[in-house]
Amino acid sequence: MEVRCSEGAQTRASIAADLVRDALDFLSPLCAGARPDVALVVAGERDWTSRQPYGLPYFNDDAGQIRPGVLVMSAGPGAYWREMTEAIRDASPRGFERLRATYPDGSGGVDLQPFFDLVVVHELGHAFGVLGGLRLPTDWLGEVFANVALYSYVAARAPGSLETLSPPHGRCGEPASRRSCTGRGLQHAGRVRGPLHRW
Secondary structure (H helix, E strand, O other): OEEEEOOOOHHHHHHHHHHHHHHHHHHHHHOOOOOOOEEEEEEOHHHOOOOOOOOOOEEEOOOOOOOOEEEEEEOOOOHHHHHHHHHHHHHOHHHHHHHHHHOEOOOOOEOOHHHHHHHHHHHHHHHHHHHOOOOOOOHHHHHHHHHHHHHHHHHHHOHHHHHHHOOOOOHHHOOHHHOOOOOOOHHHOOOOOOOOOOO
């Protein structure tokens, strides 16, 4: 798998590449042996050229790229996450407190990076669907497939990151005040070592 990154994002790209390779190895046998030809790009904000806001991973299968499919993720946080967090804070102070309890940054704020780091596996699910020849009758089923791919991978290979995929209101209806979610991301993900985010 080809991996490219912005200057200064080499460590993050290496860890992300390990995650994507492991997810490819896990998902391929579940998808009839399909193994999409993808590249991974970890881009800094100056190098981000996309219709997606900076910080939101995406899959691109446009013609003429370095591989038939390209997974793109950010090298760090962006305004997209801050604006989303501020909107939740302004609309629902109670909801914001649940969000902060689920994704703490260690200094009283919110760190959504661990969640968005895992979204690259969702995007890999799209690569399996598009490049693996999966035929679904509606677009929304493609999103369901990608979500199932993500959850299946995390549950099987990175169970320490299951809490990161939990909604802010708690798993299985458990109140946030009674659970011990710490917003753990890839630093607790099975065979993946070290946090992806370093800033």
